[in-house]
Amino acid sequence: MNKSRIFKTLLNITVVSALPFMASAQKVNWQNLDLKTDTTFGISTEKAYKELLKGKKSTKVIVAVNDGGVDAQHEDLKRVMWVNAKEVAGNGKDDDKNGYIDDIHGWNFLGGAKESINYETLELTRLVRRDQVRFASTTDANVAEKDKKDFEAFKKERADLEQQLGEAKANLSGITGFKNALDAVVKKIGKEVPTADDFAKFKPETPVEGRIQNAVAGALKDMTFTEFYNDQILEGLKYYTQQANYNLNVDYDPRGIVGDDPNNSKEKFYGNNDVAGPDALHGSHVSGIIGADRTNKLGIMGVADNVAIMGVRCTPNGDERDKDVANAIRYAVDNGAKVINMSFGKSYSWDKATVDEAVKYAVSKDVLLVHAAGNDNKDLEVENNFPNSKYLDGTVASSWITVGASGWKDDETLKASFSNFGKTQVDVFAPGVNINSTVPGSKYKEENGTSMASPVVAGLAALIRSYYPKLTAVEVKDIIMKSVVKINHNVSYKKGEGPDAQSVSVPFSDLCVSGGIVNAYNALKLAATYKK
Template identity: 80%
Template sequence: MNKSRIFRTLLGIAIVSAVPTLAHAQKANWQNLDLKSDSTFGISTEKAYKELLKGKKSVKVIVAVNDGGVEATHEDLKRIMWVNTKEKPGNGKDDDKNGYIDDINGWNFIGGPKESVNFETLELTRLVRRDQARFANTTDANVAEKDKKDFEAFKAERAELEQKLAEAKENLAGITGFKTALDAVVQKIGKENPTAEDFKNFKPSTAIEGRIQGILIQQLEKGSFKDFYEDQIKEGLDYYTRQAEYNLNLDYDPRSIVGDDPNNDKERFYGNNDVAGPDAMHGTHVAGIIAADRTNKIGILGVADNVAIMGVRCTPNGDERDKDVANAIRYAVDNGAKVINMSFGKAYSWNKAVVNEAMKYAASKDVLIVQAAGNENKNIDVENNFPNHKDLDEKTIASWITVGASGPKDDETLKASFSNYGKNQVDVFAPGVQIYSTVPGSKYKSLDGTSMASPVVAGLAGLIRSYYPKLTAAQVKEIIVKSVTKVNHNVEYAKGEGPDAEKVSVPFSDLCISGGIVNAYNALKLAATYSGKSVAK
């Protein structure tokens, strides 16, 4: 699953990079603003509503959020959640005979009779565990000729897993030590939420206290101590704890919670109807970007004004399983979704074919899939990020958009530092830095990631399909790609990792197929010309 935070090194340990508060970052709703009138590189949604859509009729479109969970009761989402009117809530019966009991707002494919999966392993961990059993007594000397390729892949994956686990444990120890030392300094200062001035006035008695003082003075120029502690220390501690104890742990396997046969990719009917699950932060944030209520005068403004959000839970805190991804796509398609947002991805795939078949099924049913490109700052033309386009037919690709993340300024920083890119694999870029949206508890928060950029585009797709319902999924994609605001200058990003990473400058057009940032105003103007038009070949 794509992470929406970046990590950097302080005091020799990797921790979450500082996330400035909204007041220090962007305007609220910046993703919907206009570059010319607002001096912010949004997608001109508000301009489109004001100049193109005022007084026009639309039809309701279902947009599925295939993610880690959506809080259906959120104050800014409850009115726009999809409701399966064919089901009678809570009667324990499959009233609509679709195979899913009491699926009122969607379905949870990683839930079981009593609870739901929260933490999961990475796909890499699962592959090593599988092949470790297969090659238990195999060596370079006795490996069968037919197994040599698989055995070499297993050894490389095992080495990668061991390296990642060692790094996670090292970083966990480091950030734990940093937290202990910082807590001691704060106790000496005697304030629960010290300021930069408090740290300046502090007199360190050890070298580590002096280093903490310098770091905190710098960090508190960007935000409060509370934000730094929550967003960096606690988040970093949680992140590396998850990696060491769950994601990279060969002995951890939560799948018994679900009660299915995880190796049976043809199994369809399992899970439960809890669309929030144990951690709905990510999916709730995504849902708000797409369609948070534009009429209630509270919270935020989603991109689309007449869509219903269907929650389909298929991604845990770890890597999603291909079986669940495929079934989530099929569920959304079969229950009326016309757009599916998938803000997730991974470096390895257990069974890419089963996902490909689901993608083809969605295309055959005229459903548009929008996917996040990933947050590793890598070229996914040459490095794997699953799902991907690489072995699919043109018809399927015509109904699938992959999205990179952009920032608010039309300058060399336009590419979000974390965003994956690819001249052949990424279609468009969209706002994905400091996006303020809904989170559980009827609250709001700013997050970064291609996970945030993808729902901007999914919202735009839902908007187009709502006002121009006769357009096909392939036409909507073509419109979105053709109507981007072209970027005719270079952007900079770090090539590689760490402080020695090389900074490169490339034309923005090298980063994606369209060479631009999506634009709702341009897209809707273009959509108006598409009546009866077929997609160009």
């Protein structure tokens, strides 16, 4: 799953780096604002509704959110959730004969008879676990000629895993130490929620206390102590604990919960109907960006105003399995989705051929697939990110869009610092920084990531298909690509990692195929010119 957190090491203490601050008046809906009228680089959604769509009729479009789970009862989502009218809720029968019992709002391919998977390993971990059995007694001296390529790949993957696990354990130790030291400083200050002024007045007695004072003082310029402690320290602790104990642990395997054969990619009928699962934050956030109720005067407003959100759970807190990704795509297509959002990704693939076949199926059924580019600040021209639009045979999916993340300022910081990019591998950019959206319990939260940029584009695709239902998926992609706001200046990003990282400045056109930020107003004007 794409992660939206960004970490750095400061004075040997791991902390979470704050993203740029935005005025509160702009936060709630900035991705839908207009650069000229609002001085905020959104996609001009509100301008489109006001000037182009007022009084026009639309057709409901089903958008599948293939993700980690959706809170179907959220105040801003419950009216826009897809409802399977052919299924009788709670009767324990497969009324519509589609192979999935009581799939009212979608399906959960990570569920079993009693519970659902929450944490999972990375694909890298699973590949190492598989191949360390195969090559248990193999060395460079005795490896068979026919196995040399696979053995070399295994050694490289094992080294990658060992490095990541070592870093995760070191970061877990660092952030645990930071938290313990911070708790001690807060206790000395004598206030449960100290202010920036309290930290400024604090007299450190040890070097560690001095480093804590400096680190927190810098963080509190942009946020409250509660925000810093909960959203950054505790979230960072949770993140690295998850990495060390689950994601990168070859001894951890929760798949028995599902009860399927994880190595049988042809198996399709497994899971349960719990579309929320144990952690619906990510999928709910994505869903709100696409289509949160625009009529209820609550919370936020989604990009699209006439959609049905179908929850298809295929992404755990870890890497999704190719089998589940393929089945989630097929389920969405077979149950009427015309747009599928996929805010997930990974560096390794177990069975790309199976995913390719599902993507080809979706393309053949006139479905647009929208995928997040990833959050590692990597060039996808040279780095792998799965799934992707390129099939194993070298051909490319015609109705697939890969999305990078942008910020709200039209300057050198426009590319989100974390966003992957690629001159031929990423199609467009869209807002993905400090995006406020729906989270479980009828609450709202800001998140960052290409995971947030992708649903902006999925929402735009649904908006176009809703008001111009005769347009094909390929035509909708064409419209989105041609209607971007072109960026004619350079943007900066960090190249490399750690202390050796350097800031580079490149033309924005080097980052994606279209060379711009998606724009709803331009797209809808262009859509009106397509003859149907």
